[in-house]
Amino acid sequence: MCSMKNHQFQRKNHPRFSASICDKLVIKSTNKFHYSSLQHWFSRARNVLIRRILSQAIKIVTNPIGALFGRSPIRPLQGHMGAVQSCVASLQKLVEASIAADWQSADALAQEINSSKQDADEIKRDTRMHLTRSVFLPVARTDLLELVSIQDQIGYNCKQVAQLPLLRKSSFPGDLGPAIAGFCSATLKVSESALATINELDELFETSFKGREAGFVEKLIDQFQEMEAQSEEGTSAIQGQLLQLEDSLNPVDVIFHYKLIDLLADIAHSARKAGSQLLMFMAR
Amino acid sequence: MSEILAQYGTLMLALACIFGFFMAYGVGANDVANAMGTSVGARAITIKQAIIIAMVFEFAGAYLAGGEVTSTIRSGIIDLETAGFDTNPELLVYGMLSSLLAAGTWLLLASWKGWPVSTTHSIIGAIIGFAVVGVSVDSVMWGQVISIVASWVISPVFSGVIAFIIFLSVQRLVLDTDDPFQNAKKYIPGYIFLVGFMISMVTLIKGLSHVGLEVSFVQATIYAVGIGLVTMTIGYFLIRNIKENVTDNPDDRFASLERLFGVLMIFTACSMAFAHGSNDVANAIGPLAAVNGVIQSGGVFAAQSQLPVWILLLGGGGLVIGLATLGYRVIATIGRNITELTPSRGFAAEIAAATTVVIASGTGIPVSTTHTLVGAVLGVGLARGIGALNLGVVGRIFLSWVITLPVGAALSILFFFLFRAIFG
Numbered sequence: 001m002c003s004m005k006n007h008q009f010q011r012k013n014h015p016r017f018s019a020s021i022c023d024k025l026v027i028k029s030t031n032k033f034h035y036s037s038l039q040h041w042f043s044r045a046r047n048v049l050i051r052r053i054l055s056q057a058i059k060i061v062t063n064p065i066g067a068l069f070g071r072s073p074i075r076p077l078q079g080h081m082g083a084v085q086s087c088v089a090s091l092q093k094l095v096e097a098s099i100a101a102d103w104q105s106a107d108a109l110a111q112e113i114n115s116s117k118q119d120a121d122e123i124k125r126d127t128r129m130h131l132t133r134s135v136f137l138p139v140a141r142t143d144l145l146e147l148v149s150i151q152d153q154i155g156y157n158c159k160q161v162a163q164l165p166l167l168r169k170s171s172f173p174g175d176l177g178p179a180i181a182g183f184c185s186a187t188l189k190v191s192e193s194a195l196a197t198i199n200e201l202d203e204l205f206e207t208s209f210k211g212r213e214a215g216f217v218e219k220l221i222d223q224f225q226e227m228e229a230q231s232e233e234g235t236s237a238i239q240g241q242l243l244q245l246e247d248s249l250n251p252v253d254v255i256f257h258y259k260l261i262d263l264l265a266d267i268a269h270s271a272r273k274a275g276s277q278l279l280m281f282m283a284r
Numbered sequence: 285m286s287e288i289l290a291q292y293g294t295l296m297l298a299l300a301c302i303f304g305f306f307m308a309y310g311v312g313a314n315d316v317a318n319a320m321g322t323s324v325g326a327r328a329i330t331i332k333q334a335i336i337i338a339m340v341f342e343f344a345g346a347y348l349a350g351g352e353v354t355s356t357i358r359s360g361i362i363d364l365e366t367a368g369f370d371t372n373p374e375l376l377v378y379g380m381l382s383s384l385l386a387a388g389t390w391l392l393l394a395s396w397k398g399w400p401v402s403t404t405h406s407i408i409g410a411i412i413g414f415a416v417v418g419v420s421v422d423s424v425m426w427g428q429v430i431s432i433v434a435s436w437v438i439s440p441v442f443s444g445v446i447a448f449i450i451f452l453s454v455q456r457l458v459l460d461t462d463d464p465f466q467n468a469k470k471y472i473p474g475y476i477f478l479v480g481f482m483i484s485m486v487t488l489i490k491g492l493s494h495v496g497l498e499v500s501f502v503q504a505t506i507y508a509v510g511i512g513l514v515t516m517t518i519g520y521f522l523i524r525n526i527k528e529n530v531t532d533n534p535d536d537r538f539a540s541l542e543r544l545f546g547v548l549m550i551f552t553a554c555s556m557a558f559a560h561g562s563n564d565v566a567n568a569i570g571p572l573a574a575v576n577g578v579i580q581s582g583g584v585f586a587a588q589s590q591l592p593v594w595i596l597l598l599g600g601g602g603l604v605i606g607l608a609t610l611g612y613r614v615i616a617t618i619g620r621n622i623t624e625l626t627p628s629r630g631f632a633a634e635i636a637a638a639t640t641v642v643i644a645s646g647t648g649i650p651v652s653t654t655h656t657l658v659g660a661v662l663g664v665g666l667a668r669g670i671g672a673l674n675l676g677v678v679g680r681i682f683l684s685w686v687i688t689l690p691v692g693a694a695l696s697i698l699f700f701f702l703f704r705a706i707f708g
Contacts, residue, residue: 065657065658068677069670073672134674137671205671208459208669
């Protein structure tokens with residue numbers, strides 16, 4: 001009896017035994033020096049028994065209630081939009097760096113966009129994989145998948161825009177630089193609002209897409225629809241400015257600038273669509 | 285009196301006690317976890333609290349309201365006179381022993397393989413099996429069996445509908461309003477009243493004759509309202525001090541609200557444990573009661589004899605021990621799996637499931653608590669209440685029915701002939 005107590009005492013204080021149960025079970029040979037072989041055999045047999053019982057208990061758990069609850073796609077969806085939003089934020093900085101002809105930091109920012117896009121893609125793939133047909137959701141599965149695609153489109157456009165200035169390293173003469181920078185931050189604001197709206201998804205879900213929370217989200221959507229309308233006006237203003245400058249610029253540069261403006265407008269447009277998609281969730 | 289019973293009666297009763305105890309142990313280790321897992325998963329109660337609640341209320345349910353289902357299992361499936369148990373009472377003893385052994389074996393195997401089988405279905409399948417092959421096809425009261433099997437479909441649907449309606453009422457009264465928090469404070473005592481009233485009403489009407497308490501319908505209503513008011517008062521004091529925690533963090537906006545519903549879920553967890561005890565313990569002690577009835581009366585089988593209290597205590601005890609030794613681990617794991625259930629949803633599912641199961645217990649129909657709860661959760665899901673539900677589970681449940689009944693029957697037949705060969 002006394003030796004038994006002693007044995008437990010040693011086990012407790014032995015650094016290798018203070019780890020998790022699994023570690024305890026793995027250790028086999030070092031005990032030899034402490035205990036007689038009979039005690040050693042006894043403790044091993046006990047460990048094996050404990051391990052058997054544990055694994056049985058875990059197997060029992062595959063039961064209907066445990067398996068009934070799937071993983072809600074809402075938080076991954078918000079995570080995806082968050083990653084996409086950081087693409088847009090880095091893009092704005094990248095455009096500013098290109099206007100200042102700071103190609104070194106522009107390069108670093110392009111790297112940042114790539115890695116954010118990669119994060120987003122991983123979440124996207126994971127979300128799609130979990131949205132199997134047998135999962136029953138409070139919103140239509142197709143609507144959710146559509147939202148993922150729209151968000152993905154924003155990220156993809158960011159990647160495209162990021163390549164343009166770096167590829168060509170063209171200059172932005174006169175007022176064109178500040179105008180494009182302003183346009184870019186307007187786009188950023190639209191996508192920020194989209195993220196804020198999508199972050200309301202869990203609260204919307206909590207109230208079952210009804211009542212005060214639904215009204216609140218509708219207001220948010222209205223707000224940034226207005227924002228997008230403003231940014232559309234911005235698009236035509238810049239295009240007008242560029243038209244004036246066309247003759248004084250390298251024609252290929254001009255094409256690149258038009259392309260840049262178009263893609264930025266696309267980002268704002270997709271961000272608005274992502275927000276509107278939430279209306280689909282509320283209207284059933 | 286049959287010679288075999290005179291010779292081996294004590295041994296057979298001892299075997300029945302051991303088998304019945306282990307069935308109860310299995311129910312406690314596995315099924316209780318399903319009843320309590322949703323409360324733990326919704327973070328309304330801790331595992332420790334879940335075990336204490338389960339011990340008290342499972343036992344209370346088994347003792348106070350477990351009688352009707354027990355008598356169905358021991359004498360409501362086989363027609364004792366047609367079966368000829370008057371002349372060969374030992375056949376019933378073999379049959380009930382083999383049913384317990386068959387259901388236990390099948391449950392052990394299924395748990396090991398991770399199949400979602402129900403204790404109720406196993407035992408019913410086993411009893412039908414030995415009766416058909418060991419005695420005769422006519423000895424089974426097929427009308428009863430059909431109504432029991434029908435109830436396995438009806439009970440999940442019924443609880444699903446109740447859960448759907450209750451969750452719609454929560455949306456209407458609390459969630460879909462300008463001040464959800466204040467409205468929750470206003471209406472939650474009402475839901476608590478409903479829990480106390482429903483459970484005590486059914487129990488009072490149907491369950492308490494064996495404790496020596498006969499009440500009329502009017503008396504039962506008065507007592508049930510009284511019990512409902514008492515639970516409501518307790519609930520009122522519990523939620524009185526919960527204040528709305530106004531934070532700027534938008535993610536916490538509904539945290540205070542869910543704390544209120546968490547209190548409600550303590551009550552529904554109690555009712556769930558009570559309901560489960562009232563229905564599922566009978567699977568273990570019904571056959572035991574039948575064996576005991578035959579042996580105590582020396583072979584003269586009296587269908588209407590009182591259920592001895594020690595049998596209820598044995599069943600309740602086995603259940604509690606199973607819960608304490610293995611069940612808590614299962615509760616912990618289920619609780620971890622359920623991350624998307626909030627108390628405002630969980631309580632609706634639990635009220636619905638508990639009410640359905642207690643009504644079934646009062647009527648003497650053995651149903652599966654787990655399947656009823658699955659139905660209730662799906663009902664909440666239909667009201668757009670739950671983030672993601674795996675409908676694959678429903679298919680697995682249907683499959684488990686199709687497999688469990690014949691396998692339970694086959695094993696029981698096997699054991700029946702084995703016992704007959706041993707005892708002669």
